[in-house]
Amino acid sequence: xxxxxxxxxxxxxxxxxxxxxxxxxxxxxxxxxxxxxxxxxxxxxxxxxxxxxxxxxxxxxxxxxxxxxxxxxxxxxxxxxxxxxxxxxxxxxxxxxxxxxxxxxxxxxxxxxxxxxxxxxxxxxxxxxxxxxxxxxxxxxxxxxxxxxxxxxxxxxxxxxxxxxxxxxxxxxxxxxxxxxxxxxxxxxxxxxxxxxxxxxxxxxxxxxxxxxxxxxxxxxxxxxxxxxxxxxxxxxxxxxxxxxxxxxxxxxxxxxxxxxxxxxxxxxxxxxxxxxxxxxxxxxxxxxxxxxxxxxxxxxxxxxxxxxxxxxxxxxxxxxxxxxxxxxxxxxxxxxxxxxxxxxxxxxxxxxxxxxxxxxxxxxxxxxxxxxxxxxxxxxxxxxxxxxxxxxxxxxxxxxxxx
Amino acid sequence: xxxxxxxxxxxxxxxxxxxxxxxxxxxxxxxxxxxxxxxxxxxxxxxxxxxxxxxxxxxxxxxxxxxxxxxxxxxxxxxxxxxxxxxxxxxxxxxxxxxxxxxxxxxxxxxxxxxxxxxxxxxxxxxxxxxxxxxxxxxxxxxxxxxxxxxxxxxxxxxxxxxxxxxxxxxxxxxxxxxxxxxxxxxxxxxxxxxxxxxxxxxxxxxxxxxxxxxxxxxxxxxxxxxxxxxxxxxxxxxxxxxxxxxxxxxxxxxxxxxxxxxxxxxxxxxxxxxxxxxxxxxxxxxxxxxxxxxxxxxxxxxxxxxxxxxxxxxxxxxxxxxxxxxxxxxxxxxxxxxxxxxxxxxxxxxxxxxxxxxxxxxxxxxxxxxxxxxxxxxxxxxxxxxxxxxxxxxxxxxxxxxx
Numbered sequence: 001x002x003x004x005x006x007x008x009x010x011x012x013x014x015x016x017x018x019x020x021x022x023x024x025x026x027x028x029x030x031x032x033x034x035x036x037x038x039x040x041x042x043x044x045x046x047x048x049x050x051x052x053x054x055x056x057x058x059x060x061x062x063x064x065x066x067x068x069x070x071x072x073x074x075x076x077x078x079x080x081x082x083x084x085x086x087x088x089x090x091x092x093x094x095x096x097x098x099x100x101x102x103x104x105x106x107x108x109x110x111x112x113x114x115x116x117x118x119x120x121x122x123x124x125x126x127x128x129x130x131x132x133x134x135x136x137x138x139x140x141x142x143x144x145x146x147x148x149x150x151x152x153x154x155x156x157x158x159x160x161x162x163x164x165x166x167x168x169x170x171x172x173x174x175x176x177x178x179x180x181x182x183x184x185x186x187x188x189x190x191x192x193x194x195x196x197x198x199x200x201x202x203x204x205x206x207x208x209x210x211x212x213x214x215x216x217x218x219x220x221x222x223x224x225x226x227x228x229x230x231x232x233x234x235x236x237x238x239x240x241x242x243x244x245x246x247x248x249x250x251x252x253x254x255x256x257x258x259x260x261x262x263x264x265x266x267x268x269x270x271x272x273x274x275x276x277x278x279x280x281x282x283x284x285x286x287x288x289x290x291x292x293x294x295x296x297x298x299x300x301x302x303x304x305x306x307x308x309x310x311x312x313x314x315x316x317x318x319x320x321x322x323x324x325x326x327x328x329x330x331x332x333x334x335x336x337x338x339x340x341x342x343x344x345x346x347x348x349x350x351x352x353x354x355x356x357x358x359x360x361x362x363x364x365x366x367x368x369x370x371x372x373x374x375x376x377x378x379x380x381x382x383x384x385x386x387x388x389x390x391x392x393x394x395x396x397x398x399x400x401x402x403x404x
Numbered sequence: 405x406x407x408x409x410x411x412x413x414x415x416x417x418x419x420x421x422x423x424x425x426x427x428x429x430x431x432x433x434x435x436x437x438x439x440x441x442x443x444x445x446x447x448x449x450x451x452x453x454x455x456x457x458x459x460x461x462x463x464x465x466x467x468x469x470x471x472x473x474x475x476x477x478x479x480x481x482x483x484x485x486x487x488x489x490x491x492x493x494x495x496x497x498x499x500x501x502x503x504x505x506x507x508x509x510x511x512x513x514x515x516x517x518x519x520x521x522x523x524x525x526x527x528x529x530x531x532x533x534x535x536x537x538x539x540x541x542x543x544x545x546x547x548x549x550x551x552x553x554x555x556x557x558x559x560x561x562x563x564x565x566x567x568x569x570x571x572x573x574x575x576x577x578x579x580x581x582x583x584x585x586x587x588x589x590x591x592x593x594x595x596x597x598x599x600x601x602x603x604x605x606x607x608x609x610x611x612x613x614x615x616x617x618x619x620x621x622x623x624x625x626x627x628x629x630x631x632x633x634x635x636x637x638x639x640x641x642x643x644x645x646x647x648x649x650x651x652x653x654x655x656x657x658x659x660x661x662x663x664x665x666x667x668x669x670x671x672x673x674x675x676x677x678x679x680x681x682x683x684x685x686x687x688x689x690x691x692x693x694x695x696x697x698x699x700x701x702x703x704x705x706x707x708x709x710x711x712x713x714x715x716x717x718x719x720x721x722x723x724x725x726x727x728x729x730x731x732x733x734x735x736x737x738x739x740x741x742x743x744x745x746x747x748x749x750x751x752x753x754x755x756x757x758x759x760x761x762x763x764x765x766x767x768x769x770x771x772x773x774x775x776x777x778x779x780x781x782x783x784x785x786x787x788x789x790x791x792x793x794x795x796x797x798x799x800x801x802x803x804x805x806x807x808x
Contacts, residue, residue, distance in 0.1 A: 018682030064512035106515025268434040275427030276683030
């Protein structure tokens, strides 16, 4: 059976090669695109927002500390009942002016529990200098390196915070810098100051409230079920459960836009490759008129003949897919382990990525579905192309075909 | 004679030739379209950045560019404002005082940059006065008025006529505050600008800072970008104490983006040409293999190898040419049509405004790139012809003629 497509011409081989090229390229491009975006989303989602957040109903539209929700041990422990939920980090956050000596900058003050926060967002691992909090009562501040640089803070210096507290109270306090944190996302780097939850409660003059609670889940694909479960657990007239897509809709949309652009390039690529494969099928059909005539003459049905040709073409396509996958797998694997480092492209490239809140690193995503997707595309394209020989076979007159 | 032969050869198998011609045409059209789209996107980003405040040229105190400290101002007395007013080359001149501050309403607080502007100058240099969606633009005669973006107004829970308190450090380093009333709400469509800035009268903010004749930035919008180098030289001579920079120096990412156009052109080109290469090799190989007997005969009667090689090469080039001209025309037509109607991407508006791009993209393409594509197609045709032509000249006349 295979003799058919490979025997008559070299076109078969070259079609396999062209499909392999398309698959190789598509897999590589998709992997880099997805990897880069996942990396970026992970940076903001996993290292800060958490995949699901609980907030008071009005906080999302009006992120003011006055819209904080009632929060206590009881609510927190009730969430532990769901095995999908790994940890809960209640936070108290609001903007403040941070200053030292003569320098001042705007920062986001986050009050959080040392242990759950570290388990959730690996805050402790982000330390580049100094130490993590000893416990809940620790009054030290952990400051992002960007903030420290901007106002000239060193480890052990005193940081002065001024803000508006809960329900109009004045908020002001002095905190020793206990550690410096480095974030992948430049946005976070420029504005984060962490305090422990009790210290922040004192600073903002709150009691028994939190502005949000980040929920860490075992597997990010379980996010919809956890969101649903939380909605049944909490009083939805007072609390809102917000999945990560809703917290950063613009980024999700930007990712879609980028993906749309990539899909356009891939569509064009596959279209051009299809032309090449169609050329091969065209020649193959013409060259084998005689053979088809003979096969029909000795009793093969038209549908059997069509079936055989379809199988040949699909086989050709899948062989190309397999080759393309084999070629791309090591490359994608390599770039998953050793991401592209764009800082080699110069300072300007780094600055540009920073401007868009991205780390200048492009890892590849090694996902089975990207590989599978190409197989599905090639399967449908070749099936569509196989219509041509089938139409020819339907109209084939065995006797005149054998005479040609 | 050889070209005539080559031309006739093409039409011996018209369907096959049309398939490859179609593929090349599609490839060229897609290349032109995708790249013109990229150019349009980049252009919209660059134009938006220039219009929305960067301007073509900027003047600062040299220290301010190193570190945006409020103390690094310059005196407005050194500025030849009257002379600029009559300069034919200038569309608008915006003098600004810039201060990092906390903006607080009765409900919430955010970190912002206060832009103290001269209402008339700002409205000539940026589209701000036309972007007011509610209320009115700043009035130089009204004291302590402020305009704020729709986004920020929502976040601060304020409305027209609400009061906002701006807290910041004055020139001496003392914390100072001023109450401003919202007279207008604007929407630039650029998320970074909308979320991070409020505009007030420069004289009001200067009074609070403690120096009435100070500014941090002058931004110039030119009528015609070609006058930029001359204007830059003139300003440098006029203001020897200050740093004069063009938009590429102010925002290095813009330069990177403009440079990126050529890079993306090359990447798209290589991908599509590689895909076409497979098709061309495939087609020409088939053309050579089915003419083995005939080629053998031609060589036996004295056609030398160089001529056979040349014939295959010319045949391939002719195929490419037949596709090239209509392909380019089609691409050019598409770009010409879309450059007036634009492509509406409002479905992705959130993602676009995140990156400071407008929602309607007007594709366009430099003439030089069309030429580059034409050359790339010819080069691909030549590369694609080499293997089949080599296969043709390697055949032994006698053996080839014996083949069926």
